[in-house]
Amino acid sequence: xxxxxxxxxxxxxxxxxxxxxxxxGARTIxxxxxxxxxxxxxxREFHPGFRASPFADELPPIPADIYWALxxxxxxxxxxPAPVSPAARRFLRDVERRAADIRxxxxxxxxxxxxHSFFSRPAVPAPWPGEDWMALSLADVLAREPPDIAAHxxxxxxxxxxxxxxxxxxxxxxxxxxxxxxxxxxxxxxxNALVGAAHEAxxxxxxxxxxxxxxxxxxxxSGIGLADGSEIEARAVISTLDLKRTxxxxxxxxxxxxEIVHAVGTFRMAGAAARVLFALDTMLPDAARDRIHVxxxxxxxxxANTVWRTGMIAPRLPVTLRIVSAADAGxxxxxxxxxxxxxxxxxxxxxxxxxxxxxxxxxxMQALAALETAMPGAGAHVIAAEVIAPPDxxxxxxxxxGDLMGGALAADQMLSAGPWPDVPFxxxxxxxxxxxxxxxxxxxxxxxxxxxxxxxAADIASGTLK
Amino acid sequence: xxxxxVGGGVNGLVxxxxxxxxxxxVVLLEAKDALGGACATTTxxxxxxxxxxxHALTALDPRVVxxxxxxxxxxxxxxxxxxTVALRADGKHLVIGRDVRATARGIAAHSRADAEAWPRFRxxxxxxxxxxxxxxxxxxxxxxNLPPTIATLRRQNLAAWLDSRFESDAVKAAVACDASGxxxxxxxxxxLLVWRxxxxxxxxxxxxxxxxxxxxxxxxxxxxxxxxxxxxxRTGAHVADILVKxxxxxxxxxxxxxxxxxxxxxASLSHxxxxxTKAGRSALGIGESTAxxxxxxxxxxxxxxxxxxxxxxxGGSPSRGRFLLADKIETFVTAHAxxxxxxxxxxxxxxxxxxxxxxxxxxxxxxxxxxxxIAPLPRHLAGGWDAAKAPLAAKAIAALERCAPGxxxxxxxxxxxxxxxxxxxxxxxxxxxxxxxxxxxPSRILTPIKGLFLCGAASEPVGAVSGRAGRIAAAxxxxxxxx
Ligand SMILES: Cc1cc2nc3c(=O)[nH]c(=O)nc-3n(C[C@H](O)[C@H](O)[C@H](O)COP(=O)(O)OP(=O)(O)OC[C@H]3O[C@@H](n4cnc5c(N)ncnc54)[C@H](O)[C@@H]3O)c2cc1C
Numbered sequence: 001x002x003x004x005x006x007x008x009x010x011x012x013x014x015x016x017x018x019x020x021x022x023x024x025g026a027r028t029i030x031x032x033x034x035x036x037x038x039x040x041x042x043x044r045e046f047h048p049g050f051r052a053s054p055f056a057d058e059l060p061p062i063p064a065d066i067y068w069a070l071x072x073x074x075x076x077x078x079x080x081p082a083p084v085s086p087a088a089r090r091f092l093r094d095v096e097r098r099a100a101d102i103r104x105x106x107x108x109x110x111x112x113x114x115x116h117s118f119f120s121r122p123a124v125p126a127p128w129p130g131e132d133w134m135a136l137s138l139a140d141v142l143a144r145e146p147p148d149i150a151a152h153x154x155x156x157x158x159x160x161x162x163x164x165x166x167x168x169x170x171x172x173x174x175x176x177x178x179x180x181x182x183x184x185x186x187x188x189x190x191x192n193a194l195v196g197a198a199h200e201a202x203x204x205x206x207x208x209x210x211x212x213x214x215x216x217x218x219x220x221x222s223g224i225g226l227a228d229g230s231e232i233e234a235r236a237v238i239s240t241l242d243l244k245r246t247x248x249x250x251x252x253x254x255x256x257x258x259e260i261v262h263a264v265g266t267f268r269m270a271g272a273a274a275r276v277l278f279a280l281d282t283m284l285p286d287a288a289r290d291r292i293h294v295x296x297x298x299x300x301x302x303x304a305n306t307v308w309r310t311g312m313i314a315p316r317l318p319v320t321l322r323i324v325s326a327a328d329a330g331x332x333x334x335x336x337x338x339x340x341x342x343x344x345x346x347x348x349x350x351x352x353x354x355x356x357x358x359x360x361x362x363x364x365m366q367a368l369a370a371l372e373t374a375m376p377g378a379g380a381h382v383i384a385a386e387v388i389a390p391p392d393x394x395x396x397x398x399x400x401x402g403d404l405m406g407g408a409l410a411a412d413q414m415l416s417a418g419p420w421p422d423v424p425f426x427x428x429x430x431x432x433x434x435x436x437x438x439x440x441x442x443x444x445x446x447x448x449x450x451x452x453x454x455x456x457a458a459d460i461a462s463g464t465l466k
Numbered sequence: 467x468x469x470x471x472v473g474g475g476v477n478g479l480v481x482x483x484x485x486x487x488x489x490x491x492v493v494l495l496e497a498k499d500a501l502g503g504a505c506a507t508t509t510x511x512x513x514x515x516x517x518x519x520x521h522a523l524t525a526l527d528p529r530v531v532x533x534x535x536x537x538x539x540x541x542x543x544x545x546x547x548x549x550t551v552a553l554r555a556d557g558k559h560l561v562i563g564r565d566v567r568a569t570a571r572g573i574a575a576h577s578r579a580d581a582e583a584w585p586r587f588r589x590x591x592x593x594x595x596x597x598x599x600x601x602x603x604x605x606x607x608x609x610x611n612l613p614p615t616i617a618t619l620r621r622q623n624l625a626a627w628l629d630s631r632f633e634s635d636a637v638k639a640a641v642a643c644d645a646s647g648x649x650x651x652x653x654x655x656x657x658l659l660v661w662r663x664x665x666x667x668x669x670x671x672x673x674x675x676x677x678x679x680x681x682x683x684x685x686x687x688x689x690x691x692x693x694x695x696x697x698x699x700r701t702g703a704h705v706a707d708i709l710v711k712x713x714x715x716x717x718x719x720x721x722x723x724x725x726x727x728x729x730x731x732x733a734s735l736s737h738x739x740x741x742x743t744k745a746g747r748s749a750l751g752i753g754e755s756t757a758x759x760x761x762x763x764x765x766x767x768x769x770x771x772x773x774x775x776x777x778x779x780x781g782g783s784p785s786r787g788r789f790l791l792a793d794k795i796e797t798f799v800t801a802h803a804x805x806x807x808x809x810x811x812x813x814x815x816x817x818x819x820x821x822x823x824x825x826x827x828x829x830x831x832x833x834x835x836x837x838x839x840i841a842p843l844p845r846h847l848a849g850g851w852d853a854a855k856a857p858l859a860a861k862a863i864a865a866l867e868r869c870a871p872g873x874x875x876x877x878x879x880x881x882x883x884x885x886x887x888x889x890x891x892x893x894x895x896x897x898x899x900x901x902x903x904x905x906x907x908p909s910r911i912l913t914p915i916k917g918l919f920l921c922g923a924a925s926e927p928v929g930a931v932s933g934r935a936g937r938i939a940a941a942x943x944x945x946x947x948x949x
Contacts, residue, residue, distance in 0.1 A: 134621060134653050135900060166806050168652040168900070169623070266630035299807060306803050309796065411621035411653040421618065 002233040003027045004465075005456050006224050008211050008250075009240035009398070011039020012059065013436045013449035015194035015205075017238055019070050020453035022203035026460065029204040029232060031211050031224065033398070037195050039240075040397055040404065043186025047384035049333040050279040053187040054388055055397065055404065056160075057322050057340055058082060059445040061180040063103050066446050075193035080327065081181040083290045087149050091142075096178045098133075103444040106451050133172050134411030138165035139298055141174065153177070154301060155293035159320040160342040161405065162272035164305040165298045172409045175443060182327045194446075214239070214250040214433065219257070221432030224250075235432060235465045236456045240449065242407060242437040243267050243419065244400040260429055263419035268410065271348040271390045271402035272308060276341040276367035279384040284323050284337045284375060292321040294370035296344075304345035311351030313362055318344040319370035339378075341367035348390040348401040360387045406437045426452040432465060467491055469943060470718055470726055471697075472705045473734030473922060475503025475892075479688040480530055480936030481732045481921040481943075486695035488944050493726065494697055495718065497704035501689055503734070504892050504923075505931045507682030507828075508771075511879035514835055515828045516771040517681045519888065521819050521837040522548065522674040522788055525665040525930035526684070527603070530937055534691040541687035544824035547673040551780065551787035552640035553869035559783045560636050564670065577634040587631055587641075592671060594619070595663035602664050602927055604938065605907050612904075616657070620900065624648075624655035625795050635794035642798055643790040646815060646841055647765075647898035647928060649802035650795050654900030661903060661928055674788050678825055681931065688933075708733070708745040714916035715745075730943045734922025734936070736896040740913065749914045763897035764806045766885035767841030770862050773879035774834040778820060780870045789818040791865055798842065805844040810854065814840050814865055836873075838862055843885055851884040858882060896924040903927040911939045919943050 005021050007014045010032035022028040036042065040055040062072070084092060133141065138157060142150035154165050157173040164170060183190045198205060210227035214237055223233040239246040247256065247264040296304075296318035307314035320342040325332040332338045343363060350359065364387050372379040390402030399406075407413050418425050426434045426448065436452035459465045471482040474496030482494040500506065504519040531537065549563035561572050566585050574581035597613040600606040619627075624645055628638045642650055645658035667673040677683040692699060704721040708731055717727035733740065740746040780789060792798065792815040801811035822834040829835050840862055847854055859882045867874045889895070896902070902910070910925040921939030923929035 164651070164803055166803075167649060168654075262630070266626065268626060302803060302807060306800055309799065410623065410626070412618075412623070412626065 001027070002235070003029050004234065004460060005029075005236045005238060006031065006232050006234035007238045007240065008224065008246075009039060010037035010195075010205060010207065011240055011397075012041050012190065012194060012445050013452075014039070014238070014240040015191070015198050016066065016070065016446035016449035017240070017436055017453040018203040018205070019194065019197040019201045020066075020450055021456060022198065022201035023069075024453075024457050026457065028202075029206060029234070030198065031206045031209050031226070031232070033208070033210045035208045037205060037207060038188055038191030041187040041191040041194075043188035043331075046277045046386045047279040050277075050336070050338050050384065051186060051331045052277045052324055052338050052340055054275060054277065054386075055393060056187070057324055057342075058179045058182055059187065059190070060099075060176070060443060061103075061178055062445045063100075063447060063450075066450050070194065070197040070446075072190070072193045072197065075196045076185070077190040077193035078184045079181045080184065082179050082327075085149075085152070085290060087146070088153055091145060091149070091153060092177060095174050099175050099178045099443050102175070103447050106443065106447050133174065135168050136171040137168050138163070138170045138173060141171045151297045152293060154298050155296040155318060155320070156291065158296075158301055158318065158344055159291070159293065160273035160275075160344050161409075162270060162305050162308050162345040163409070164302045166302055169411055172411065172414070176405070176409075180445065182324075184328055185330060186328065211250065216251075216255075216430060216433075219429075219431055221430055235460065236434060237432060238426075238434045238436050238452045238456065240436045241398050242269070242400050242403065243435060244269060245398050246435060246437065248400070257429065267419055268408040268413065269348075269401040269403040270405070270408035271393070271399070272345050273393065273402065273404055274343040274346040274363050274390060275388040276343065276364055277386045277388070278339040278341065278367070278371065278382050279332070280337045280339060280378060280381040281383050282337065282378075282381040283335050284326065284339070284378060292374045294319045294321060294374050301345075308345040308347050311347045311349055313347070313350070313359070314345055317346060317363075317366050319367055320344075321371060321374050339371060341370060343367060346390055348394070348403075355389045355391050360389050363387050363389060426455050467493055467726060467728040468947070469730040469732060470495060470728040471732045471734070471921070472708075472718060473503065474498075474501040474699070474701065475734050475922065476505045476685065476688065476931050476933050477922045477936035477939075478503070478732075478734040479685070479692050480534070480933035481734070481940045482697040483534055483688070483692045483695045484937055484940035485732075485943060486692070486697045488940075490944075490947075492697045493728075494692065494699050495703040495705050495720070495726075496699070496701045499701050501699065501701065502682060502685035505681045505685055507680030508881075510771045510881040511773045513830045514771075514773040514833070514879065515680060516821060516835040516881075517837050519769055519883070519892070520681050520931045521821065521839065522676060522817075523681065523684070523931050524662065524667050524672075524674045525932040525934075526667055526675075527932050527934045527937060528666055528669055530933035534688065536684070536687040536691065539687040539690040539694075541684055542678040543668065544676045544678040544821070545786055546668040546675045547670050548675070548786055548788045548819065549784060550640060550674075550790060551783045552636055552643075552790045552792075553780060553783070554636055555793070555868050557781050558636070559781055559869070560640055561783065561787070562640060564673075573634070573637055576636040577632070580632045580634050580637045583631055584637075591659065591663045594660045595671065598660055598664050601906070602661060603934070616660070619656050619660070620654045620904065622656055623653050624650035624659065625799065627656045628795065638795050639792045639797065640790055642795050643792055643815065643817065646798050648900070650798050652900065654904070657900060657903050658898070658928065665930075665932075676819065676821055676824060680821060680825070680828060684931070705733075707743050708915070708918060710745045710749065710915055710918075713749070713914075715918040730917045730919070730947065732919045732921040732936075732939050732943055735920060736893060736922065736924035737920070738896060739893045740920065742894075745915065745918075763845055763895060765802060765842040765897075766805075766845040766888065766895070767839055768843050768858060768885055769883040769888065770838040770840065770859050771881040772836040772838070772863070772877050773829065774836055774873070774876045775878050776832070776876045777834055778836060778870050778873050778876070785820050785823040787819075789816075789869075791816040791818065791869065801842045805842045808844045808846050808848040810847060810858070810861075811843065814862055815842065816840055816862060816865060818866065836866075838866070845885050845889070847885075851886040855882050855884055858884065895929060898928055907938050908942070911935070911942055917946070
């Protein structure tokens with residue numbers, strides 16, 4: 001059977017794309033390597049009785065229209081807004097407006113919008129909301145906030161990531177600030193809801209199948225090949241993996257046009273996140289529900305960035321702590337708690353070799369020290385800790401260099417200024433291949449998937465996809 | 467008096483001369499006893515002369531040279547086009563010259579792919595440079611638009627831009643040296659390189675030249691031109707403030723209390739210097755004082771002159787070169803980050819010339835002068851620059867010693883100007899930003915005060931010995947007078 005669309009990866013983007021496409025009447029299949037759908041939207045038991053979402057506590061917001069179109073509330077994906085300190089609220093409203101604008105344009109097909117360029121000339125990538133931030137540093141944008149709020153917001157923007165907050169362009173990281181809030185039951189509830197939506201719409205979901213290549217001839221995609229040698233024919237292929245992974249692992253380099261190879265080769269990743277999951281045998285003060293950014297003022301973030309670039313682990317990494325069980329009591333046994341630590345500025349490639357046990361231990365110790373700083377005495381109650389280093393993220397999610405954002409956040413890599421200005425996302429120079437990797441992860445969940453679904457549907461309708 | 471020019475640097479001299487040639491009565495007021503500003507030759511040790519600040523002319527406007535007939539007034543060049551030599555600790559020095567093929571052959575020692583990419587890169591860079599010439603050389607004609615490729619470049623950072631073209635650290639670092647005013651991670655930083663490629667020193671794209679007798683010789687020629695045009699030159703005349711009435715400049719007042727009246731004032735001051743004057747502050751409102759603080763650059767440069775009792779030996783490289791010391795692009799990234807944090811960078815990036823190689827008269831027989839520019843460095847160093855003066859020189863010499871073994875032994879005298887010294891002597895510079903590089907001339911030259919024009923290096927896209935700002939500011943002043 002020939003599908004209209006084959007989707008690689010059953011994360012939030014892939015599932016949303018599948019649900020939307022199948023809902024629009026396209027024959028759709030999602031192929032996932034792992035035995036479980038969800039991608040980064042998973043929750044697992046890391047110690048008997050203690051559960052956490054290993055890669056992130058919260059995801060960027062799901063646009064309201066997608067949320068309701070997929071009927072996610074009925075399917076059990078209930079969000080509870082994360083608390084925001086009142087002092088930062090005004091600033092965050094502005095950020096949320098920009099991010100929402102980007103989301104809206106992305107879903108509507110950002111680049112089909114008329115080309116009003118920076119210098120009012122055609123053939124220049126269209127500006128997008130936040131364009132002015134590409135030339136500003138975090139420090140510039142936060143200059144008018146009181147110092148403690150500025151430090152808090154900078155740390156939040158760079159949580160699990162890395163940049164020099166004094167360097168022009170770092171303000172773009174603010175776009176990652178808006179969060180949906182927690183999903184009750186952990187992020188896996190969201191994955192379950194999306195699976196339900198995809199199923200109900202009539203999409204096939206094939207788990208435990210490793211896609212090995214994207215079949216193509218004469219610049220046009222014809223389907224995907226699986227590890228067991230079988231092939232799935234499809235008019236369109238949507239890859240939800242990042243740009244590098246998509247082209248690096250599903251194609252033979254010499255079979256691709258040189259320009260594609262060059263663009264993909266020079267695309268920059270910036271994996272910098274590590275996580276430590278703590279199980280504690282005590283209840284922690286409920287007051288600390290917001291994220292706690294430990295010891296990260298702007299100077300320290302800048303210093304950590306410098307060290308990260310050399311491939312070393314900074315002596316004091318920026319750490320964000322969250323008592324996830326305070327927001328969702330079901331994650332820990334009664335009277336006990338789960339704390340996650342998100343570490344930023346952790347290099348994927350260490351200058352002195354592999355991520356050994358000792359190196360992971362360094363991460364655990366730093367997270368523990370941060371926990372002790374934020375909640376004196378809590379360290380003694382830690383009964384288990386799991387360290388997730390950047391290579392683990394790559395391994396588990398296929399995210400190149402462990403980069404959860406799908407690439408370094410930089411003006412020349414984002415949105416309409418992507419690697420192929422004349423063939424803007426989610427399209428790419430290969431006909432029939434659509435990219436719904438997390439290049440838009442910063443602005444919203446399911447946004448890239450929805451944008452790809454919409455584009456494929458439009459291309460089917462217009463007859464571009466034979 | 468119909469016009470006053472404040473500051474007798476290259477730009478001030480050029481502005482005054484153009485105004486006088488147009489028939490205006492012009493007085494030029496220079497605070498110091500000598501003209502030339504940052505473009506000067508100094509005797510820093512008995513018998514040794516060297517370039518005080520600027521040591522290699524790369525941006526001098528050929529129209530200024532021709533129109534003011536500087537050649538006839540004595541300007542000669544000791545070298546017109548120094549090859550760039552990237553010194554490498556492993557001895558595989560890289561010579562980048564005008565001959566594309568020879569350069570590519572040299573690059574091949576570091577990387578074959580880069581050797582192949584070199585001609586393509588030169589072409590790309592010079593195409594971009596040519597496209598930007600109307601914008602950076604003058605006020606572009608109506609209807610001229612920024613080329614789309616440039617708009618794209620505004621989003622790219624130099625590190626990524628070079629990474630996508632070259633693979634070897636040697637080539638990338640050597641190229642990046644010419645754009646070291648910005649961190650290579652700043653979006654738009656490749657534009658500095660394009661700006662550099664846009665300059666046509668001695669009619670040669672992207673060349674670096676040294677006047678015979680040092681940079682001071684250029685000033686002598688300019689002074690002669692000013693005199694022929696009957697500019698009244700006054701040294702030792704420090705302008706204390708600009709007189710403003712009803713939003714228009716009416717003259718200046720000197721530190722001595724003397725007032726000089728004129729309808730037009732052209733000042734070779736940076737924006738931060740202008741904001742430090744009473745006139746500037748009142749014109750822009752007190753509220754701007756915070757902006758003033760932020761506009762002071764975090765990054766600056768230092769200058770070291772060495773007297774040597776023997777010729778420096780850069781491992782067989784032509785000693786007439788412009789030598790660059792920077793291991794890799796990361797050197798600039800970390801140096802910028804450190805500078806901003808007020809710390810001494812671990813690794814210094816140096817630009818070195820040996821003026822005596824082409825002009826032996828600058829030193830006693832057989833002896834030499836080495837001129838070093840160190841950038842980027844912190845404008846404000848934690849602990850202060852005074853205490854760091856000697857360590858800075860030692861660090862620079864040690865870095866040089868690695869590529870020119872034995873050099874340190876031959877140093878007989880040194881002069882060190884830290885960023886503090888330079889700011890104290892020549893005033894606080896304006897920050898180099900992408901916005902500044904991409905803004906048009908009027909936005910840099912005109913001020914909120916009518917009749918007051920900025921004609922100094924701060925009005926250029928990137929500060930350099932060019933005379934372009936002076937020339938264009940004079941044209942503005944004349945145009946306004948004609949209205
Ligand atoms: C370390 C360093 C190295 C450099 N190297 C190079 C190089 O190799 N090549 C190159 O092309 N460029 C170089 N530059 C840049 C170049 O030196 C300057 O951009 C250029 O000399 C500026 O010329 P100007 O006439 O605009 O200003 P200046 O030369 O600074 O002249 C301003 C004049 O105004 C006078 N003045 C200031 N205030 C008053 C006042 N209130 N009243 C009266 N007079 C006043 C000052 O005394 C001074 O003489 C370098 C800069 C630095 C800092």
